[in-house]
Amino acid sequence: MESAKSARVNKSKMAENRKLIKIATAGSVDDGKSTLIGRLLYDTGSLTSDKLEAIERNSKQRGYDYLDFSLATDGLVAEREQGITIDVAHIYFNTDKTNFIVADTPGHVEYTRNMVTGASTSQVAIILIDARKGVIEQTYRHFFISNLLRLSHVVVAVNKMDLVDYDEEVYLKIKSDFEELVAKSDFSTDQITFIPISALKGENVSQKSDLMNWYIGNTLLDHLEVLEPADLQESSAARFPVQFVIRPKTEAYHDFRGFAGKVYGGNLKKGDSITVLPSLTTSKIKAIHFFEKEVEEAAIGSSITITLEDEVNVSRGDTIVKNSDLPKSEKLISATICQVNAKPLKVGDKYTLQHGVNRVLAKVESIQGRIHTDFSGEEATDQLKLNDIGQVTFKLSKAIHFDSYKQNKSTGSFILIDEGSYDTVSVGFIN
């Protein structure tokens, strides 16, 4: 048994001022992704003794001569039987400085949708590469999705260095192959970090490796900790889609009409001049309520309730924005679509389009093409199948009020809901 956790994880410290970093992991089958996550849990002291015992028991039962940390995350019976991961799992751990949420997404060819799903709630991607195999087709795909979803940072973890004798040449070759991909993407080089690791042996995960002295950068955990959430938070114009109208109808709050929602893009302040979309009525923010208190200004990400100076007709699905910066309003939109359901998307199909909390009807006007996830361009097609990514134009029953995905992830994305099954069949990123 290896001795306990790294000294820096001091569990007695208070967690209150920890920052929150959300990570998606991507790797192909057998790249050791589950092992890496298990290792991170172990090294941060997040594997409780009963879980650790279960891992020891299971590893022994299977006749392994090391601890199989992948058993910490492979949750469902089918997965344990087949030794693979079949759906997005969420894993939580923390160090003194940071709370982490990991969306663990499987790397099978057919599971692009899982990575898109996991990455949609993440700021950082860890892409695993097996040092013996190097950059393969799936690496292209994982990086393409990180680029499509505009993640803030990508960590390229070159894993299984123990199986290539910790050879710097192997690492450098993979790094340079990957850099060719970076050049084709929208990422700048300072958003990409390469780290040679062995998840199995714990080299450069939380402990600096003595076996790879040629590597001078941070360990993986150190690197994740120095990322600043400020850099990970998008900042654009304030958007406030109304989720719910609050009318207490009580003696004390007889005339109260509050608009409940979450602030996207930028801060909202008492006294701000606002426009309600789609009605284009204008007013001013009278007060910002959070539970029993009133605040002057609410930062991005706040779930608050606001009241307006004037009696304005506002209902769910409307968007309140500052007068100074209106979003686009269109009935014809073009977007990059990722198909996340087995039913293909075809020209003429009708769907419910959910944009934030607002729903309209949408018809597929045209499909411009299917995009190759290896950065080699696109090809013409008349349909998008599960895991396909393509350019699509939609005609809507009513205009939506949006920003491009590049400007605002929340007001620049939508999902399509099938009218028959009610399944979520596609996700769209507005151009």
Next chain:
Amino acid sequence: MSNLFIPNPKEAESIHILREVAAQFEKPVLLFSGGKDSITLVRLAQKAFYPARIPFPLLHIDTGHNFPETIAFRDQLVEELGLELIVRNVQDSIDQGKVTEERGRYASRNTLQTTTLLDAIEEFKFDACIGGARRDEEKARAKERVFSVRDDFGQWDEKNQRPELFDMLNGKIHQGQNVRVFPISNWTELDVWEYIKNEDMKIPSIYFAHKREVFFRDGMVWTANQHVYRDNSEEVVERMVRFRTVGDMTCTAAVLSDADTLEAVVDEIRLSTISERGARIDDKRSEAAMEKRKKVGYF
């Protein structure tokens, strides 16, 4: 900037989810066990709709083997906040012959709750059941959605779940289907405890260290009580204990503890090396215990 409100991201997410439930469903209900997670949900719901009242009732599935302290707490909370409480009893399901009481050493009413819950959903036509499950609790729960669609039989089809993208929640369902909603999916046990402490919330007394008659079995501390099977060789002793989860007496083990304040409890959790479900006897039945229960409609 003066008086700038910076959100707690997990709290903001949970409030967003609760508001989506109120907006997207006709008859939501909050499943209330009297445990810390469902108490946290009630606080979050207060925040989501303030100054209006919480726009859905609470539903408690009472196994009849709950700790009396939990029931007393439940009734007081409902009274103070002016909430509507619905109680349905596992005993009634047994009396109606729908389920059979388990027997023997590990007899528990925990799995029997499922039938009573599904009957209540049908009786009231609830279309969304809000629960306090968290993904960090257990491996099968790590794959659970925030809006988790169940069929007419309450079953969870883990391979056929709707993907959830960004914070957009798709609550569209067919007649007969319902959705289980988990607003604190992304909270950890420590998050919950720190929140309870920061918010200075009241919780049932059994979460704090107290003297109790217990006995030891399989390395766990069991409550000595008429509802819990015990054989003569299992000696009853008095110990200072507290509970980390509050469930049915027959499946909730205590931990030896002197933590008698919220501060002490939070410290204990932070330093703990045992997961909270490590004290859940129901999970020890097999490696896949939770997944099997979820598939048939367990919460």
